[in-house]
Amino acid sequence: MSEDISEQLVSLLPRLRRFATGLTGNLSEADDLVQLSCEKALRKQHQWQAGTRLDSWMYRIIQTTWIDLKRRQRSDTVSLEAEAVPEAPDRRSEHAAENHNMLDRVSQVLDLLPEDQRVVMLMIAVEGRSYQEVSDMLEVPKGTVMSRLYRARSRIQAELGSSDGIEQDGEKTQ
Template identity: 40%
Template sequence: MRDDFPNRIVELLPNLRRYAISLTRQPDLADDLVQITVEKALKQRHQYDPAKKLAPWLLRILRNAWIDETRKQKSRGTHIHVDETTHALCDEAASAELKLEVRQTLEAIDRLPEGQCDVIILVCVEGLSYREAADVLDVAIGTVMSRLARGRLALAAAIGINPTAATYAKHTNGKTETPSR
């Protein structure tokens, strides 16, 4: 029987690379991270539950590999100069002939707190369910939902979509009252 597991991984390489760039902000680091992810996935394939989607499993491996590496770099006293490099998202926005709207969106995502940026990419961009995103991030599903809601409202305000909606949350603690019947 043909083993299509490697092919299924290859099909998801663009998704892995997109998420890796969002984490590392540097395409060369992202490519290294993708390679490590694929190697780990091949080694750990017996841990993959075929009843579940492959993408969240791979994205989780990728994210954990990134956390491992940043933690080790910190122990070594070295630092990956993420903040001092041009952010890949903005870099892409500046170099390509993108619509102003797209550039503003990328810059707004870049400015979001890391936790909110992460869930927006996993859910809105990669199309994961809240539960799948929670598994990738190793947090509760409620945490994913609250970060995602705050991040999306902040993003909406930043790019000029219905700004009153985002400011509204500050005064209502995130809840909107509707007259009861």
């Protein structure tokens, strides 16, 4: 692997770990998933085309590796543990307990989403990707991404019992 690609891969590790944590719901499993995916990328580096986005290629490897692992384990559910979500300093300490409670509730609802909707939600809401970027990464039409995101947001709103807590038109345009 060339030095440039190695450096890029190392710089992507925090983002890859965050994405893997969203998929697995567990920091330990996320670390294992990132490690497996990086090993796979190193073995198949000849398939990566210079000039294309390494992050998109790695997200795809992580997603397919996760699907392969799930198939092997025949596990139907994934639990997003509260400890899996990194604690951020709360600038509004008077609302810290409410914010933590809401984070726990949203994490539980994310666990209920189908895999395809959870992946899109994580890539757009957590990673800050545009619809087109997610479409390219997942190799599905942009309309499919929009539909999955709409269904995920609707499900989250319904489960939380609130229609004003989730932004419906938050697409980033690029």
